[in-house]
Amino acid sequence: MLREVGLLLLLAFSAWSIVRYLFADGGPAVFDYIVVGGGSTGAVVAGRLGEAGYSVLVLEAGGSTQISLGGDAEPVAGKWTIFDVPLGWVQVLSDHRWSKEFQWVVPADPPPAIARGLGGCGIHNAMLYMRGRPADFAEWGAGWSWDDVLPFYKRSEDNEQFGSSPLHGTGGPVRVTTVASDELSDFFLDAFSTAGLPHVEDFNGPDRIGAGAETKSKREG
Template identity: 30%
Template sequence: MSGKTPKVVIVGAGSAGLMLADGIADRADVTIVEGGIDPGSPAPRQLLYDYIFPAGLDWGYRSTKGVPLLRGKVVGGSSSVNSSAGVRGQQWDFDPWGEGWTWADCLPALRANETDLQFGDADHHGDSGPIVMTRLKPGPIDDAFTAACLAAGHPEAPDHNAPGALGIGPWPTNRVDEGRWGTLAGVMPGLRGRVTLLAETTAHRVVITDGRARGVEVTEAGESGTRVLPADVVVLSAGAFGTPELLIASGVDLPGVGEHLQDHPWVMLNALADPDLIAERPVSGSLLRCGLGGDPREEIQVFPFSAHLYDTSRPVGEVSFAVGLMAPRSRGSLRVTPDGTAIDLGHLAEEIDRRSLAEGVRIAADLLDRVAATGVVTIPDNPWWRGDDLEQQVVARAETYNHPVGTARLGDDDDPTAVVDRRLRVRGVDGLMVADASVMPAITRANTNLATMMIGRRAADLIEL
């Protein structure tokens, strides 16, 4: 494309899309299409400090079981409305992704994206990126939970983003002054004036002629008709639900589109505590990561947090001990039907997942008993986790951790289920890429936001301009 400034249209101003835009804004004419609002810079207080999902900022997805699947419809995407859980994943998460996506390949982008306030001088961390990482002062419940974990033989883990870290330690979290620091707060201010942002604009399809992406058909805010934004390169960064919807709407008929959906299922062990103790650190306090049966690859998370913080219908004195299954085998799917988008999360479809989550609950229940023995929390009478058929109980109670990935997965040329190649190019369509969580070949054993930001940063290196 020598001789002219290439035009790039990015669909989705979320965790990956804004990182990609930041990486190419000085060498391309970049337009970002975002269906949600632009709250402006600096980010408003509500999107920094509130935990109740903001009304009107959800894409409205539902699973085939009718469960809400919250996705942020706002600049910054879900990083503007999530809990700012900042765990990257393990090196053994990335190495199986293969050539170009191993831990060694991904680490430079992970480092470039962050400023780690405690460990920025370590080789595996960054100290000058736009996403500020920190660890917050624990509260009394975190202290009791940490003591219980140590007494049970779990090691200390002061930095959960150190390679191979497992054990009990503070949550890494992307926050500034305890406020949520996603791509809206951390990246968008530096993009203003460098890119064109079309907020509240609906992307209908990628216009493809003669095997090449030519632009994106959109309806802009306040308009009733459509127009085509011309582009030399189109990048879909609309997320694990939005990206396959757009591929299907654009006539991209590849067998892997919408398949291989993965998500972390989790369950809650709820106890009671003094509301004042909960309030001292209601979220992002302590985190246990451990491997079932001594195998670090069979990872679970266990951590306490305030249920009331996210759902005001819950008692203010309720504390949830969450158990997340971080290495699920089960797969779901996304289908576009005449009746709408059908999303089957596939939670616990595989027997090994049911056994593993039940075992994780047993571990958490033992820790909760230890915490209760100190008097910090009270376990309710006849808790569900002490019932007869624990596997049946976890199947009935499993919820989404809201980490969908894999619906346009990357892979080798001989993999018929791979939607994009190792440079994130959509197979069979020139000038079309995907850069978001949908390209993950397998879910990370971690909250997926930092890995998604990394994919956006890597895409800036891989895009051909």
């Protein structure tokens, strides 16, 4: 019963906050578009609409995590939060003190990591650059073939390793780089090669089964 009352109060407060925001400064604010969810998809859609000159309201259920977005989550060193640390997501997921405010509560064991915050699941900051496979899109039906989606992938990329090439692009907002090699990584790659695993140069290329250096991504700006 207490839980239901709490939920009701939370819903009422959220609705009141939205109404207060929309009617601030004496009149209803008018937007060309309202984007629900400020995750990876919502951010791109809102960004592109904004670039095209439309006014956009983004409604995101969670708060800001990264300092660059105005977040004030508990810092780990200086003014950075755990969400600013590349690959810090392992800590985020394993230690709920850092992250419970920024996760949807899902009743499952173990609970899945579904982020609630500006940036959506992108706030986990794993930074691995991995696209869907052509076969995945083929299952989606008309308008979603690999040939349909590839130009958008290329347009979004600023690929350091492969530059402007049949599968990759430059000049886009997502900077894609290769993790620098080191003695330990080279040792692992040699071991995989000795075990007969093929070397993969591009995990977004046609052959993905094997071992190779990870490519990481980060949205610029």
